[in-house]
Amino acid sequence: MFNFLKRKKEKELHDLDGNLLKIGDFVLSLRYDLGECKIIKTEEGIKYQSVETGQMVSWLKMIDASTERQKVKRKPDN
Secondary structure, eight states: OOGGGSOOOOOOEEOTTOOEEOTTOEEEESSTTOOEEEEEEETTEEEEEETTTOOEEEGGGGBOTTTOSBSEEEOTTO
């Protein structure tokens, strides 16, 4: 009855290989020429911030339509 009072579960993000991503991870972006990015949380939600340029892109714009995973590759040293 009072489902609207329940806390929303955080969205789980996965890279193209199926690896779980979390805030603070570094990834290689496969869209928007962002290069290496850090996953950050802002007031507007989760974003990818380019290490080189500082440009930020919402996680929603990085969804691959066929797999519903993020168009990024997790860096192996995370």
